[in-house]
Amino acid sequence: MSAKTKEKPQNSAGRWIGYRKEIKVLDCTIRDGGLMNDSNFEDKTVRAVYDACTAAGIDYMEIGYKNSKKIFAPNKYGAWRSCDEDDVRRIVGDNKSDLKLCAMADAEKSDYKTDILPKEKSPLDMIRVATYIHQLPLAIDMIKDATDKGYETTVNIMAISTVREQELDEALEMLSQSPVGTIYLVDSFGSLYTEQIGYMARKYLKYARAAGKEVGIHAHNNMQLAFANTIEAITKGINMLDATMAGLGRGAGNCPLELLIGFLHNPKYMLRPVLECIQNDIEPLREKLGWGFDYPYMLTGLLNRHPRSAMAHQDSENKKDILYFYDQTMREI
């Protein structure tokens, strides 16, 4: 597929019925959702998501983190924060399906050199490196390590809404010279409007295409824009799409997989298995985990801030006191 073809948006007028076969969907329900329960998912939930992903034709499933058990003590955090190969095999066996599996390693939180095994010893197919911009040299070392071990790789530069353009350009330049396969546009704070996503998407694509790499999108729903921003990324040419069942994810959550599948017209994607998993295994968690759009998350999104203050508010007895959170936040900024 030529660069020129890639430039053509999928959904310009008259192109609503077809689909773009290069698009891949990545389910990160368990990984991102793990930020709402310290990754303490029961095996049956992880298995239900795996089964639904395989039945629904999803391309990748992110089953958890490859983070350090020293930093995330196993007596507090569940297996999916620092999953090893036995954990993964307990769910997927040798994963005979077409679904590829991945795990995320956070820069400075992962003992990647020892905990990430050579690909031939692991059911994982891809390692996703999450990094703040100041950690980029370390992230590139992690990418090289995973590449050398035989994995596909992605890199997620977090919190870019707080990064100066010059530095972002420098980071994208460095990544375009690294062996990473896919560079992710990540709206960590759910604070980017659709047109800003479009602007960023063009920038990421410019660097990535010149280096023969793909670009991905990972959106948060603080302003009810996660799905819209994912569509915007698609129309600009981004091909790797993160989504989660019922939008389960940190704070306001992610782009809902069920909406995304409805939008993509690729007949390999099936909505019913996703709805079945949502009904039986994800929605029953909502009351306890409490993700999803709410006013405090809206406010941190509007203000381009990490959602941690909103998450603390949602866990407090004052949860319904929106004004308390508003006033406290406005005093602080």
Place this chain on the structure above:
Amino acid sequence: MSAKTKEKPQNSAGRWIGYRKEIKVLDCTIRDGGLMNDSNFEDKTVRAVYDACTAAGIDYMEIGYKNSKKIFAPNKYGAWRSCDEDDVRRIVGDNKSDLKLCAMADAEKSDYKTDILPKEKSPLDMIRVATYIHQLPLAIDMIKDATDKGYETTVNIMAISTVREQELDEALEMLSQSPVGTIYLVDSFGSLYTEQIGYMARKYLKYARAAGKEVGIHAHNNMQLAFANTIEAITKGINMLDATMAGLGRGAGNCPLELLIGFLHNPKYMLRPVLECIQNDIEPLREKLGWGFDYPYMLTGLLNRHPRSAMAHQDSENKKDILYFYDQTMREI
């Protein structure tokens, strides 16, 4: 402001900090929310919305319907389905504020000739005519009637996602020759993606600008796109924006006013009074009224259908059985 200036999008790169003073925000919380409770709002709720709108600098508030008491029996429907001037005055007195008031009259459901009084006898400032495309000649008569009586007017052509393009063009041509002030782009089923809204916005603006009229946007949230679609309409040049507090409205609800105010940078709009009203007067209604994004509404949106089957499902004992609704719906189509 010249037509050329108007073409310039508000939010293209480098234009994120300012605002477009031509933009007007219309709160339709009570009117559209009335579709979830047969317009049975207590006076204190209507007054709270009115007070919040005035404090928040909102431009228009739609207080209810001017529909026929013969069709909507007052022993079942609340005053706000067929509000008369005494109802309105009970809330707003003579409305000494800058907030303009409006009411909606549905084609074939309104005794508009008698029930809409001359402007000088009413605290209302604007009449909004809602019409299906096959009722357009009647709607135009209603527009003329309201114009002759001294009101500003808008027209909302409903369910355009099911209308053929030729007929929509004919309708817009007819409306551009009518005395209506603002033509609304209405996504009744919440089934239009952002790029489709952009396409429609350009069409509506082409007809409206040639006739010296404004265009409005009224979006529904079936696919979590109401806010994104409203932003898209703004960037295309649409200046009249419908929104509701907490998104209260039929089915999946409307564009949330609190998100919209956060996006518009006009300093006259204040978020705090809106959040206060939401906390004290709107959110307490959620459990009973049950509006907001949910899977059945997503499905009717995806399928470009009226949400009535989803609303019935949400009111049933099967409410949590998403798959039941999915299977039933897929059998029917």
